[in-house]
Amino acid sequence: MPVSTPLLVALGGLAIGLLFGALVQRSNFCTNGGLSDRLLTGDGRRLRAWALAIAVAMLGTQSLQAMSLVDLGASPYRMRQAWAGQFLGGLVFGFGMALAGGCPSRALVRLGTGALAQFAVLACIAAGAFLTLRGPLAPFRLGLDEALAFDLLPAGAPLTGAAPLVLAATIALLLVWYCFREKTFRRPRDIIGGTGVGLLAAAGFALNGFAARDEFEIVPIVSLTFVGPLDEALRYLIAPADARLSFGFASLLGVVAGALASSLLNGRFHLRLAARRSEVARMIGGGLVMGVGGVLALGCSIGQGVTGLATLSTGSFAAMAGMLLGAVAGIRLLARLA
Numbered sequence: 001m002p003v004s005t006p007l008l009v010a011l012g013g014l015a016i017g018l019l020f021g022a023l024v025q026r027s028n029f030c031t032n033g034g035l036s037d038r039l040l041t042g043d044g045r046r047l048r049a050w051a052l053a054i055a056v057a058m059l060g061t062q063s064l065q066a067m068s069l070v071d072l073g074a075s076p077y078r079m080r081q082a083w084a085g086q087f088l089g090g091l092v093f094g095f096g097m098a099l100a101g102g103c104p105s106r107a108l109v110r111l112g113t114g115a116l117a118q119f120a121v122l123a124c125i126a127a128g129a130f131l132t133l134r135g136p137l138a139p140f141r142l143g144l145d146e147a148l149a150f151d152l153l154p155a156g157a158p159l160t161g162a163a164p165l166v167l168a169a170t171i172a173l174l175l176v177w178y179c180f181r182e183k184t185f186r187r188p189r190d191i192i193g194g195t196g197v198g199l200l201a202a203a204g205f206a207l208n209g210f211a212a213r214d215e216f217e218i219v220p221i222v223s224l225t226f227v228g229p230l231d232e233a234l235r236y237l238i239a240p241a242d243a244r245l246s247f248g249f250a251s252l253l254g255v256v257a258g259a260l261a262s263s264l265l266n267g268r269f270h271l272r273l274a275a276r277r278s279e280v281a282r283m284i285g286g287g288l289v290m291g292v293g294g295v296l297a298l299g300c301s302i303g304q305g306v307t308g309l310a311t312l313s314t315g316s317f318a319a320m321a322g323m324l325l326g327a328v329a330g331i332r333l334l335a336r337l338a
Helices: 005-027 032-040 044-067 083-100 104-111 117-133 136-145 163-180 186-211 227-238 248-267 278-297 303-310 316-338
Strands: none
Touching: 005 104, 005 248, 032 044, 032 083, 032 316, 044 163, 044 186, 044 278, 044 303, 083 136, 083 278, 083 316, 104 117, 104 248, 104 278, 117 136, 117 227, 136 186, 136 278, 186 248, 186 303, 227 248, 227 278, 278 316, 303 316
């Protein structure tokens, strides 16, 4: 019996999620953690691992585009590039990420290693996304979209020919230089973590690009991202009869399972709760803020900060700039309150 395209995509998403969860658990890859390390202790290794992930994802994804294996014009990042609104959403998301102590992907990995409080964080991210997409905050979102509906580079005038690959290679080389100019970065764990995350983001585009060639199934050109899929998971709980296994939802399950398997193998799994109620309250608040900001920004620190940037979308660059500023503000605020 032939495998249907949606099932193939879901299985691929599950496999990519499994690898991502295991890789992040082993390498301690984390955008928020990298920023915290750099700001509070001067250690830039995890921040450089994130930069390496961007370089690898960008070069890999644009190579797929150059070989006509994917059409990035069909990705949500290139279809909607309202950079002003995405910058604002990034600010909100980044601040929430700092409050929660990590992004959605990090929360999924921590849940897989037994940190039960992360379930509340993930539920709040999903609730914030649901409220912003279809709940009481939806009119605000639509009004904001209309008010800020202008783009730095109109979607109708994208880079063509070899220009995207040349630009991607230039940015990637600069990022690689930034990474390896620091001798302390050259640990296998950091290099493998950054390279692996970047390759998995490109693999997601390759999978969905292949599936999109099926003339009987319409498959969006997406890759690793986590706010939208968490909203999907909440909708599945509310209306299970309407559930449809997608790449995003399957990748969520894969991340938790991959982190669980990896932590069991290396002896890092243990069930635990947050130490203080105030810590749980801060994490829950951060989760809600991340859900709202992630919808406005069209992604999270992986969805926009690696996957989106790989498409060279101006909106992704704007969203990531906002996330960095918001996270820095949140980290500094928490440091003052500590």
